[in-house]
Amino acid sequence: MTSILILNGPNLNLLGTRQPEVYGAETLAMIEERCRQHGDKVGVAVSCLQSNHEGVLLDQIHAAKGVHDGIILNAGAYTHSSVALMDAIYSVEIPTVEVHLSNIHARESFRQTSYISKAVIGQICGFGSFGYLMAIDALTHRISGPAPQ
Ligand code: DQA
Numbered sequence: 051m052t053s054i055l056i057l058n059g060p061n062l063n064l065l066g067t068r069q070p071e072v073y074g075a076e077t078l079a080m081i082e083e084r085c086r087q088h089g090d091k092v093g094v095a096v097s098c099l100q101s102n103h104e105g106v107l108l109d110q111i112h113a114a115k116g117v118h119d120g121i122i123l124n125a126g127a128y129t130h131s132s133v134a135l136m137d138a139i140y141s142v143e144i145p146t147v148e149v150h151l152s153n154i155h156a157r158e159s160f161r162q163t164s165y166i167s168k169a170v171i172g173q174i175c176g177f178g179s180f181g182y183l184m185a186i187d188a189l190t191h192r193i194s195g196p197a198p199q
Contacts, residue, residue, distance in 0.1 A: 051095050052193055054186060055118040056085055058100040059107055059126035065151075073151045074178045081179045088183045094190055104128055104135065111138040120189040121146040122182060129154070129164045139169035145192055147185040150175035 058078060061068060066077035082098040089096035097118070101107050107125065114121055121144050125135055129150070139146050146169065153176030154161040167173050171192055174181040 051093060052120070052190055053095040053097070053118045054089070054120045054122060054189055055110070055114050056082065056096060056098045056122045056182065057107060057110055058098075058124050059104075059128050060102040061126050062124060063100050063102065076179050081182060084179065085182050085186060088186055092186065092190060094186060096186065104132060108134055108138050111135070111142055111144075114144055115142045118144065119193050120144060122149055122185045122189065123147070123166060123170070124149045124151070124182075125166050129166050130160055131165070133165055136165040136169045139166065145189060146170045147189050148173040148175075149181045149185050151178050151181065152176065 062078055065073055065081065066075060078100060085098065086096045099110055101110070107128070111121065121139070123139070123146055125132060128135055129148070148164065148166045148170045150173070154164065155175070164173065172188065174184050174188070177184060
């Protein structure tokens, strides 16, 4: 069975109360449950982890090698600063999809740069929590099929 790791970065543990007008009213626990249920429906094992610490996110990406077939990463604010997370994704060579709840390209200019996007298959942003479900489908499609030419 395909196994996908969903990694969420800093401040995403505060979803539900954190700027709901930007990030929605669902808690991270609710989003993770929806992802697990969607995984059950499409035959994918979904594991979830959140950390506010860059080093923990790095360790989790390293540990995913040989364990998970794909990664879904919302690196939060580290998206815009972390060369280390970009390098980790390059290093493990695990297909990764970048997700953001908000449309980072329509926000402040500093949010429009993503180091993560250089190392991933693709980016999904602006669709709220539905983006994670889209990412599960996109990743499953990529893992089971040939890469586009
Ligand atoms: C975010 C967008 C980032 O710019 C921000 O720092 C976050 C959340 C999103 O999901 O929209 O923490 O990654």
